[in-house]
Every structure is written in C-alpha cells, then in structure tokens.
Amino acid sequence: MPHSNKLMTLPQERGLQPMYRLILLCLILFIPLAFLYYKQDPERHFRVPSVVHSSTSRVAICLVGGARRFELTGPTILKHVLTVLPEADLFVHSNLDENSFKLSLLRSAPRVTEVRIRRPMVLNETEEQRRLLAAGSSPNGIQGLLQYFDLVEGCLDMIGAQESRYSFKYEWIVRARVDGYWTGPLDMKTFKLGSYVVPEGSSFGGLNDRLGIGNRSFSAVALSRLSLLSRLSSAGFHNLNSESAFNTQLSLFNISSVQLKFPFCILSDRKFGYPPKSAGTPVASISSPGPLSGTYCRPCIPICKGKCLEELGLDSLKWWSWIEWRNGSLELCDARLPWQEDWEEIFDKDAGIAAANARLRVKEMNIDECVQEVEGLKRKAERWNGPDPIEICNFAYHKLNKNLED
C-alpha cells in the first residue's frame, strides 16, 4: 500500500496540470485492471482464428484412456493434433496406473485445461447393462466397456464445468484416445456442420468410436456413453458391442454420422489371429503409409503388403474390421505374438528421430526427473484433478522395481 500511495502522490509533488494527473491516474488504474481482466477472461484464449467455420470457434479436445504406451503416442498427438489447434482447450481423462507419469509429456502442449487422473474402481454393473452389452470382443468383459464409457463421459463433465465456470459454450469437441499414434496432421476439413464425424472402417458392426468430432450438441450425445445405456436398453436393444452401442446411440437422436479417413492408428499390445478372417482384426504396421483411420497397429516388420493384400480379401470384412488397403496404404503385422524383441529399433526407424528421443527420455527417466516432469504438467494445467505427482511416480517406479526383481 505505501508503495502505491507514493505513486499516486507523485503527480501532485511535481505540480502537474490536473489533466495530466487524471491521465496518469487512469494509467495507474488501468494496468492492474487490464491484468485482472486478462486473468479472468479466458475467452480470448479460446478463439481459433478462421481455421474452422467461423473466426471465433472454441474447440475442446478431450483425450481419454490408459497411458500404457504414451511415450510412443504422446509426441505424435502433440505434433499432429495439439499444436495444430493451439487455441483449443485440452482435457485429459485417465485411470491412475504405473504408466500415468507418461502423461507428463503433455506439459509441452500449447494449453492444458484439466487433467483428471482417477483411482481405478470397479463400476457397478446392472442386470440391464449385462443384457444390453456383449462382453465378447473386449478384454475385461462388460466392466472394460463401462470403464471406457465412463472415461469418455468424464470429458463432458470437465467440459461442462469449464463452460459454466466462464459462461460460454464450446462450438466443437474433438474426442481422441491417448493411445492414438498419429502420422499426419488433424485436418480442419474434417470438422463438418450437421454431422458427427468418425474414422472410416474398423466399424465392428456399428460405428468406429476411436475418434469423434462434432458440434456441442452432437458431441453431448456422442460422449454420453454411460448415461445413455438405459435409454438404449429401454429401446429394446441387446448384445451390443462398443461400436454398435455408439451407432445406436447416435441414431436414436437422429444424428447422422460421416466417415472420413484420419492419419492415426491405435497402438496396441493386444494379440490377434493372423491372417485376419471372418471376425478377425487386422493389425497394421506403424510403417504403413496410411491413413489407417484408427485401426490397431504396432511396430513390426510387415508380413503382408502390396500384392499379398490383394490376395488376403480384406473386403469381406467390410461389416467388421475392414480398413482401406488400396493404394498401398496398409502394411500388415503378424500380431499372434507379443511385439517383437527388437521393436524399439523398428519404432525408432519408422517414427523418426524426435519420437525416438522422446521414447528414450521416458525410458531413462529416474524418479526425481519423473516427479519434476509430472509437477510440470500439474503446474501447466489450469486444473489438476489427480493424485500428487510423487504418488504417480512412486506408482510407476515401485512397479518397475518389482518387475526387475521378478
């Protein structure tokens, strides 16, 4: 206070004209007010200059899922999604596990609005949900589906809270996965008025639910994966998988979907039969030129490409796990076994130097560096809704040490 008194009295001491005094006073008042305004009105940061359909579109990006291989996918998401939309607000929803610390790579995102890392808990399954959902193609029965739906729906929760906090609405919501491995930029031409946009192929009897782009109201339906289940059930549906539940959900609300090609795949450790037949699933090599539109992938020496693909007859999988293979876009892995021994070398060669460096940095991080990195993300985030960084890193290093001892 004494400090500002001195400033205020300065004009008088110098015997300035009243008008100059007034101007000076205004300036002195203006600076802190401008600062406060800047701090409190985040709207100005949300604007996306003319990339979408209007010059003031506000975009929310929500990343969901486990960070299992995020040291490999994170740098590609940063490069091809987040920095492409530098004014967009980023929301992250993930379960706490030994890989959560890898999310710290997001500290170099242009903006981080909320990070939510929740402790894993078993979700209650109702009789109705057991009838409605098919456990078949998912690794942990319907619990796995419910967990995934809950993570996705959490996006809406965070986004809605941000909107009411600052009294505005997002125009677009992009929902993507933490395990997406991107090989090219997210194209603004994929933001479509009047439709909900999903990747082409990998539809598994419904709609590909590995990425979604839509306006605010369409996204509200598309992301309400858990709360709309009872609605699907009372409409008489049963035995739905994730993709067919998603398709049904959109059609109940008369939302038309559009399928477009996107340059990403889902980097997965899952094993699948080879060659992919009837209800099988092709696994692409990350070396594929793409676009892979969200098919499963891994680093591998491809076992089938070019002529071999013509003979494989992937087109008979059109209703299930089909992906575009013409024009040399696809190179297939034999995914019957775990990732091959020398996958790191293959990855570094296919993904390039920057990605290889990120991989090494995470691999060689010690626990102190880990805490520093996660603290960095926590500081960067406008809101942190998760355990203490020390706990997140302890989780990772405890597990690692245990694995080394085993």
Ligand SMILES: *[C@@H]1O[C@H](CO)[C@@H](O)[C@H](O)[C@H]1NC(C)=O
């Ligand atoms: C599951 O149901 C039990 C008993 O109805 C209840 O006590 C518990 O809070 C529920 N858990 C969740 C996660 O909703």
Ligand SMILES: *[C@@H]1O[C@H](CO)[C@@H](O)[C@H](O)[C@H]1NC(C)=O
């Ligand atoms: C989303 O798009 C649909 C179809 O064009 C339109 O009816 C609806 O009002 C839009 N919602 C918002 C919030 O812009």
Ligand SMILES: *[C@@H]1O[C@H](CO)[C@@H](O)[C@H](O)[C@H]1NC(C)=O
């Ligand atoms: C969808 O369209 C049908 C037929 O036009 C209509 O009866 C129904 O009310 C619509 N549903 C919603 C949620 O708008």
Ligand SMILES: *[C@@H]1O[C@H](CO)[C@@H](O)[C@H](O)[C@H]1NC(C)=O
């Ligand atoms: C293959 O490439 C040609 C030439 O670029 C293009 O016109 C055609 O649409 C592509 N076909 C597929 C199936 O992507």
